[in-house]
Amino acid sequence: MLDVTPLRPPVRTSPVPSSAQPTRSPSPRYGARPTMKDVAARAGVGLKTVSRVVNGEPGVTPDTERRVQDAITALGFRRNDSARILRKGRTASIGLVLEDLADPFYAPLNRAVEEVARAHGALLINGSSAEDPERERELALAFCARRVDGLIVIPAGDDHRYLEPEIAAGIATVFVDRPAGRMDADAVLSDSFGGAREGVAHLAAHGHRRIGFIGDRPRIHTAAERLRGYRAAMADAGLPVDESWVSLGPTTPERVRAETERMLAGPEPVTALFTGNNRVTATTVRVLARVPRRVALVGFDDLELADLLSPAVTVVAQDAARLGRTAAEQLFRRLDGATEPPRRVVLPTRLITRGSGELRPEA
């Protein structure tokens, strides 16, 4: 069972001392904090009694508890969980390494992980790898050095054996959005291959033969899987793929704009585009808005307001919140002792037709 640090007790023990100090001078004065000894002395009780009250243990008379609470109030005492952490081995905190805290796609995933952690009384430490494998490793190991109970990682790198000693030492680890590299571990993914295949098949079904694919860097698992889905759908439809229709790389607006314009130029331009994630779609939609020609578009990931554009944008949506929730629930199952072999959960995507993906090629 997870040793939960209850979030309530600190609240119970934190009324506002009438002798509250002014908020000036936030310059740290460590050691200024009152200790349990101070509380015990002021309340005229033993240290163990104070500890019982602070940790909500039984065996204290109401009168004594009141005296201790008064002393806690007067001194502004707060329990220091760091000490408990060393004593009990659990920190009631989990670490989340994601790609970019600023990316709206990861925001609901982040919140979903937080909600599950909160339900287990655990706090969330998180950070962005910025697609840098070294930074992912630094973050994950820094979290481990703080002795998080568990890790949820959206991998930037493709070799996670550096985490094996941590996992062996008891830090439960679940990978989400992308699987672990060169290591067997729990993973919760969206069906990137199936989703892309469905989206591209949808374009082919509307009469398109020259379909472009613009995606993220090929070393990113989801980008590679979505490209695989594109190729499978083209093959299913008996359509040849001209490699000039395929472009993987950074999702910067500059590159995506240039690649979109390139695919729309020339004697035999693409008549439809499949964009590999929310950032690519946002840029491509901007380019298409300035193109007189009618070009069909299906994007992977939904976008806010996508339903209000004209044409509204057809997307292959994944459920980011469900990804986070499922990964976090698996993490706490491990922390609660689940020992079955690592498992991979693949969540379905959903094709949402709104107009841009149903445009037929111009005659």
Next chain:
Amino acid sequence: MLDVTPLRPPVRTSPVPSSAQPTRSPSPRYGARPTMKDVAARAGVGLKTVSRVVNGEPGVTPDTERRVQDAITALGFRRNDSARILRKGRTASIGLVLEDLADPFYAPLNRAVEEVARAHGALLINGSSAEDPERERELALAFCARRVDGLIVIPAGDDHRYLEPEIAAGIATVFVDRPAGRMDADAVLSDSFGGAREGVAHLAAHGHRRIGFIGDRPRIHTAAERLRGYRAAMADAGLPVDESWVSLGPTTPERVRAETERMLAGPEPVTALFTGNNRVTATTVRVLARVPRRVALVGFDDLELADLLSPAVTVVAQDAARLGRTAAEQLFRRLDGATEPPRRVVLPTRLITRGSGELRPEA
């Protein structure tokens, strides 16, 4: 000076043991971790020598360092920062309490805080208050119980005196987006009053006399400030305000949709709307898309793709990343010893005209 826990050392000391254990059985086995004693024993050196190597201190011969590193590698030893935290008083971590990790508006703020923390070698613990003052208090105090060095709080509540003992004990605290309640503390805000006043004046300047305001709950500082800006602009323009044109409350799509439809109904409907934040705007834009009549709109906060709607949405944009960066930099100035009185920084907003705010009332 902030005692920085360098992120690199753990990386330096974590090559993959050839005897790497399998990733099965993530069930925690605390105590299984090798200690410095184990490393010292295996390397045949003293404990102090291991400590010097682990903490990158001088006074160890290259040969000895290699022997210690080999032992660290073979045993998969990792430094435990929890112990250092208790010894040194600083945790090189900061806590961020925001309203909703899933809200795209806060995502760039979150990332900006992380980047500043990272530059100072500190990790980020964060969580969502969900606009619940009690949950904000639980989170902030739980972060304090973990001995974060500093706190950045987007307030949900309006009384923060519960933090006074923490601040007095040395936990630097900066409020962002909204000021502290009933307490004098550092705060970094956007100019909600000035921004709303400018946006509403913009609508009045385009001939609107009946302008509606739909905002968040009145107890939220930014919502109250934006309403104040609306009233000021109406007064400046010599326009009376019919209270049926003003609606503050939860930003749920249901409520916002109903209020928008109500203001557009009746014999004297509003001809323009000012929406108080990104969530209100997203819903109002959807309602207006289905209304045959031409209604002008200016929204507070920018939205992705807002420039691609027809008409494109005119907004009063605030710089969420700059809010976070400024707040985090002020926090670390405090941690570095800055002792001047609490100060309030107000960042300017920017009116971005795109079309919806320039529509004139129908004759």
